[in-house]
Amino acid sequence: MRPDFFDRHSRLDSPIHRLPASVKLAAALVMVLGLVMVTAERWPAFVVAGVLLLGVAVASRIPPGFLVKRLLWLEPFVLGVAFLALFQPDGGRVFAVLVTRSTLCLFTMILLSSTTPFADLLDVLRRVRVPALLITTLALMYRYLFVLVAEAERMRRARASRTFTSRRAQLWKSLGTVIGQLFVRSTERAERIYAAMCARGWR
């Protein structure tokens, strides 16, 4: 996986990208809440929302293939939960409504994350008084997320290239070691980061 796969297009230039992050976040929240409140009888609202979202997608100039790929990648999670709804009275209709509604919500959130850099979203959260400790945690997490994912992938590859077994017990054991090592390295990295932060006048 490429490290920037998920918000690769968040720094493009388009009328949508130029909107303030707070406006986009508020609009996405209103859209999702609205979709959640719409009942099955008022289904035309789903069509209106779909058209609106497609308009935004076109205006944002994000490659359509990327959006479709993201949507398909997440759809199994929706179908998995919606699947349960089939086993109850009138399940087919409930299933259809759930899948439509959730897919539109997913599309909204994918558009938000592909038109707004995560750092801008964090800035909005800070302005609405989300506690500073949580913001610091989120900012550091976002910064080191891809570093750690790449590190884990590297350790796994190194391990795979040196062992010739594909026995399941061995796989589990090596996964445990990789994750354990990852934690040890994360704590060491955290200590170095703390020293660097202090050196630059943090607190």
Added chain:
Amino acid sequence: MHIPDGFLDGKTIAATGALAAGGVAVALRQVRRQLPPRKVPLLGLAAAFIFAAQMLNFPVAGGTSGHLVGGVLAAVLLGPGAAVVVLTAVLIVQCFLFADGGVTALGANIFNMGVVGGVGGYAIYRVVRRVFTGTRGLVMAAAFAAWCATALSAISCAGQLAFSGTVVWSVAFPAMVNVHLLIGLGEALITALVIVAIARARPALLAATPEEDTSLGYEPVLLFGLLISLGLALFVAPFASSWPDGLEKVAERLGFAEHAADPVLGAPIPDYAVPGISTAGMATALAGLIGTVVVFGLAFVLARVLVPKSAPETS
């Protein structure tokens, strides 16, 4: 177990949002009071660590794969308050950056996996730890708590789906719980293996945590306990008393009793052939109870196998 948008209704969104906000507030207060400043970056790194660990899939039977949730792992390594903060950060990033788990379901997901899974699992861990000491006790308690936390989160999740009127309880409860009784086995095994690996590579990391956490005052314990019981009372209690009737009705109408039995294959009780109990809901509850005893025994054996007798004591 990430609930997407669109599966919870207004009242559930409000209730879970309030419960999660309360839980995160209590956790932040506790962390701010107890965590030394030099450990603040560790929260962010631990969140990135849990995220990266969740991306590593492990093979499960039949070509499918699962991944770690890490609530109990984070709680054992960092303490329950920090675990809630870390899992909240993971869920927020997954929601806003990856669209995995809905915004309106963020409260529910934080409550299920962070508060119920993390803090509830940690409580179980502490109880077991009181009886079983040493490295073996640590590994066993963590494995058992990880399994329990997975099951508890699934029960809470099923309750929210039923409370929203999305999926009836008599379907949601057996399906969610039976699947997660199995997934929990993977979670328990991986949690144990990771803790054994850390104990071998850097025992000091495990030894440092208990002494910092014993000072977890009565106030957070009380508040967390209150929040969890409130959530369970709201989402689970109304259904727990009425499940046999509702299920019988649905089973009669659709004849799905056989379908519902599918996911239970290989669970502690492979079919519902428990004498005298005919409904999936009751049988699931009973399977859960028997499973708890069996997993407790398995965790005990696992710890004996994984940790050699001469292992250095960590706490």
